[in-house]
Amino acid sequence: MIILENVSKKYSSGNPALENINLHIEKGEFVFIVGTSGSGKSTLIRLLMKELEPTSGKIYVNQRFLNKIRRSKLCNLRRDIGAVFQDFRLLEDRSVYDNIAFAMKVVEAPTKKIRPQVLSMLSMVGLLDKYGKFPKELSGGEQQRVAIARALVNNPAILLCDEPTGNLDPENSWEIMKILEEANNRGTTVVVVTHNIEIVEAMKKRTVTINNGTIISDVKAGGGVIYEN
Amino acid sequence: MKISSMGYCMKQGVKNIHRNRMFSFASIITIAACIFLFGAFFAVVMNFRFMFAELEKNLCVTVFFTEGISDEEITKLGENIRIRPEVDRLEYTSADEAWENYKAQYFEGYEAAADSFGDDNPLEGSSSYEIYLKDASKQEELVTFLKGLDGIRQVNYSASTANNLSDIAVLIGYVSITIIAILLGVSIFLISNTITIGVSVRKEEIAIMKLIGATDTFVRAPFIVEGIIIGLIGSAIPVAILYFAYDHVIEYIAARFTLFGSSSWFLSSYDIFRYLIPVALILGIGMGFIGSRITLRKHVKI
Numbered sequence: 001m002i003i004l005e006n007v008s009k010k011y012s013s014g015n016p017a018l019e020n021i022n023l024h025i026e027k028g029e030f031v032f033i034v035g036t037s038g039s040g041k042s043t044l045i046r047l048l049m050k051e052l053e054p055t056s057g058k059i060y061v062n063q064r065f066l067n068k069i070r071r072s073k074l075c076n077l078r079r080d081i082g083a084v085f086q087d088f089r090l091l092e093d094r095s096v097y098d099n100i101a102f103a104m105k106v107v108e109a110p111t112k113k114i115r116p117q118v119l120s121m122l123s124m125v126g127l128l129d130k131y132g133k134f135p136k137e138l139s140g141g142e143q144q145r146v147a148i149a150r151a152l153v154n155n156p157a158i159l160l161c162d163e164p165t166g167n168l169d170p171e172n173s174w175e176i177m178k179i180l181e182e183a184n185n186r187g188t189t190v191v192v193v194t195h196n197i198e199i200v201e202a203m204k205k206r207t208v209t210i211n212n213g214t215i216i217s218d219v220k221a222g223g224g225v226i227y228e229n
Numbered sequence: 230m231k232i233s234s235m236g237y238c239m240k241q242g243v244k245n246i247h248r249n250r251m252f253s254f255a256s257i258i259t260i261a262a263c264i265f266l267f268g269a270f271f272a273v274v275m276n277f278r279f280m281f282a283e284l285e286k287n288l289c290v291t292v293f294f295t296e297g298i299s300d301e302e303i304t305k306l307g308e309n310i311r312i313r314p315e316v317d318r319l320e321y322t323s324a325d326e327a328w329e330n331y332k333a334q335y336f337e338g339y340e341a342a343a344d345s346f347g348d349d350n351p352l353e354g355s356s357s358y359e360i361y362l363k364d365a366s367k368q369e370e371l372v373t374f375l376k377g378l379d380g381i382r383q384v385n386y387s388a389s390t391a392n393n394l395s396d397i398a399v400l401i402g403y404v405s406i407t408i409i410a411i412l413l414g415v416s417i418f419l420i421s422n423t424i425t426i427g428v429s430v431r432k433e434e435i436a437i438m439k440l441i442g443a444t445d446t447f448v449r450a451p452f453i454v455e456g457i458i459i460g461l462i463g464s465a466i467p468v469a470i471l472y473f474a475y476d477h478v479i480e481y482i483a484a485r486f487t488l489f490g491s492s493s494w495f496l497s498s499y500d501i502f503r504y505l506i507p508v509a510l511i512l513g514i515g516m517g518f519i520g521s522r523i524t525l526r527k528h529v530k531i
Contacts, residue, residue, distance in 0.1 A: 049440070078442035089437055106443040108234045154441070 001027040001158060001189045002048065007057030009043055009213075017043040019213045021057070025191065027157075030184040032200045033193045035210035041193040044210070045162045048191075050077060062157050079107055082151030082159045082188075086166035088143045090135040096122070096146050097131040103150045121149035125179055141172025148179055152188065159183055161192045165199065173199060230446055238447070242454025245427045252423040253459055259419045260463025260516055263412035264509050268471045270405030271508070272501050277398045279496045285365040290372060291385040292358050298380050303356070306380055310360060313374065315367035320359040327355045413516060420459055420520025424452050428528045449525045453518060460517025464509045472502055 002025040009018040018040040025031050035041050046052045047059060050066050059066040062080045069077060090099050100118045109117070122128045125145035135143055144164060151159055161180065165173035177199055184190045194200060200207055209217040230238070246253045292310075294303060303321070311319050322330070328350045336342055360375075362368060368386060375384045428435065438448050475498045483494070 072445065075442045075444045078440060081442075083440050089433070089440075091434055091437065102437075103441045105234070105237055106438050106441045106447060108231050108444075108447065111233045150441075 001025055001029070001062060002191070003058075003060040004044075004047075005058040007047065007054045007059060009040075009047060009052065010055045016213050018047075018054075018210075021210075021213075021215060023208065023215065023218075025189060027189055028184070028187055030181065030190045030203075030205045031192070032203075032205055032207040033191060033210060034195070034197065034200055034207060037195075039210045040213040041210055042162055045083075045160050045191075045193055048158075048160060049081060049083060050074060079154060080157045082148075082154070082156035084144070084147050084151050084159065084161040084164045086163035088135070088140075088147045088167075090143055090146055090150075092135050095132050095134055096127060096138070099135070099146055100150045100153050103153050107154055109154070117153055118149075121153045124152075124182065125149045126175075139172070140167050141169075141175055144168060144172070144176055145179060148176065148183070152183055156188065158189045158191065161190070161194075163193060163195065165194060165196050170198075177203065230444075230450065234447060235450075238450035239454050241451035242458060245431070245451055245455040246458060248430060249423060249427050249455075252419075252426050253455075256416070256419045256423045256459045256520075257463040257466070259412075260416045260460060260513055261466045263409065263416045263516075264464045264513055265467035265470065266412060267405075267409045267512065268467055268505055268509055270401070270409065271505050272471065272475065272496075274398065274401055274405060275501055275504070276495050277401060279500075280494060281365070281398055283494070285362065288362055288365050288368070288387070290360045290362070290368065290375065292360065292375055292381050293354075293383040293385075294356060295380050295382045296354055302380050303358075306378060307358060309378070310358065310375070313371065315362055315364055315371055317361045317363045319361070322357050322359065324350055324353050324356045327357065416463075416516050417520045417523070420456050420517055421524045423459065424456055424521045424524040425528060427452060427455060428524065452521050452525055456517035456521030457514050458517070460513040460515070460520075461510065462513075463517075464513025468502075468506055468509045471505070472498065475501060 002023070004021050004023040007018060007021040007023075008016065010016045021044070033041050033044060043052065047054055047066075048061055050069065054067070061077060064077055064080070066077070091102065094102065097118055100121055101114050104114045104117060119128065119131070122131055125148055127142060127145055127149070130138065130142065135146070138146065144167075148159075148161075148164070159180070164180070165176050168176065173196060180190050180192060181203070204221060206221075207217075207219045208215055209219075292306075294306070307319055307321065310316060360371065362371065372384055372386055375381055435448055479495045
């Protein structure tokens with residue numbers, strides 16, 4: 001599903017963000033990517049979204065060779081990926097329902113499919129009763145759940161989450177993780193970049209640790225984080 | 230793009246104008262000013278061309294023959310003149326007809342004075358050809374030709390009318406093209422600015438759209454719609470004003486300036502607006518489209 005072969009990324013300042021990364025993520029996997037701040041985790045996510053180009057190496061996402069993908073075809077790659085961010089990135093002037101429906105309108109989904117699909121997603125994230133609320137009327141955890149519903153509403157093959165619990169308390173963090181796990185159980189490949197070692201250790205999922213731009217451990221059965229926070 | 234998506238993009242375009250109403254208003258006013266001037270010059274130039282064509286129809290060169298010329302020679306001269314490409318038609322006036330015309334024109338009410346001439350024709354030897362031209366600008370050429378012919382005593386023509394008319398039409402054309410070109414540039418720049426502000430207001434939304442997988446067309450369409458609507462409104466307003474003002478202005482000019490005598494010297498509003506309406510609307514929409522395209526190329530990269 002995701003393949004990185006000898007991928008390096010250097011920024012124009014000359015600092016290497018990632019060096020010689022080799023990573024294979026299979027379809028249906030749930031993978032944590034952990035590491036200290038500035039270790040290159042977010043760069044990795046941005047490379048997978050093709051927001052950045054690798055300095056060297058090859059990247060494949062859902063059988064698409066990212067190095068050769070044309071700008072006009074980028075939208076097809078982005079439709080394969082649902083993205084969740086630490087800062088939620090919701091549209092403040094639209095209701096919960098409209099924020100999620102927006103994602104379907106943007107990919108030109110059939111109009112009659114939008115309502116049932118949005119309601120199904122709201123039910124999955126437990127916010128059916130708040131569909132008419134605006135983001136500012138919701139707690140951080142609720143906003144992140146809306147963001148996840150938006151990321152999943154188009155049934156992407158992959159869900160990339162960059163610090164999804166970074167702004168949340170432990171209770172809400174666990175809620176989010178449960179939703180991500182449920183999405184994974186439905187067949188979506190989930191990649192979560194996080195600092196939250198407690199959750200990583202407890203969930204016992206595959207965990208890739210990055211330090212100074214290189215992978216220093218890849219533990220299949222979960223946990224085993226060896227860096228100091 | 231699907232029809233439902235087109236509806237969505239149209240709605241967003243209208244919303245953009247509303248959100249960004251001050252700049253949208255400024256852009257509409259500038260385009261309106263530009264199209265108004267364009268329309269006014271268009272009407273003036275069209276009317277000048279019409280008057281010019283009307284005058285051309287009546288513009289003629291008169292040639293008088295040398296004394297003692299035979300009728301055969303006059304006929305032959307007529308044939309030589311008629312075959313020239315710039316000549317529309319030729320009318321022969323004999324000396325007797327010339328005298329009759331003169332009497333009718335200048336001795337009206339003084340028939341007794343005219344009768345005192347008896348059978349004498351004071352205009353003996355004034356038989357002539359009136360040569361009507363297809364193209365007034367070729368008058369000089371024809372006159373040179375006529376002066377070079379044997380059997381022609383005198384060539385009468387109005388050099389100034391033809392030249393002045395074509396010169397004025399050309400001058401108005403140049404002035405209007407220059408002013409309109411400047412205003413077009415200003416309008417496109419203002420639309421571009423309006424769209425830039427629209428893009429910056431919706432920066433977050435555009436970023437999300439790109440991440441979710443919107444196509445280029447889908448991201449850009451609302452801004453193109455915004456530009457086109459601004460262009461459309463900006464051109465419709467002055468066209469409507471000109472349409473309602475045109476007949477009044479023509480009536481005023483006809484009444485105020487005796488040179489023009491009556492409004493039959495001018496084109497009807499139908500003749501002007503059947504061209505001006507589509508041209509102005511296309512121009513306005515085109516400006517809106519170009520203005521927004523320029524901005525989107527610069528600011529909205531997927």
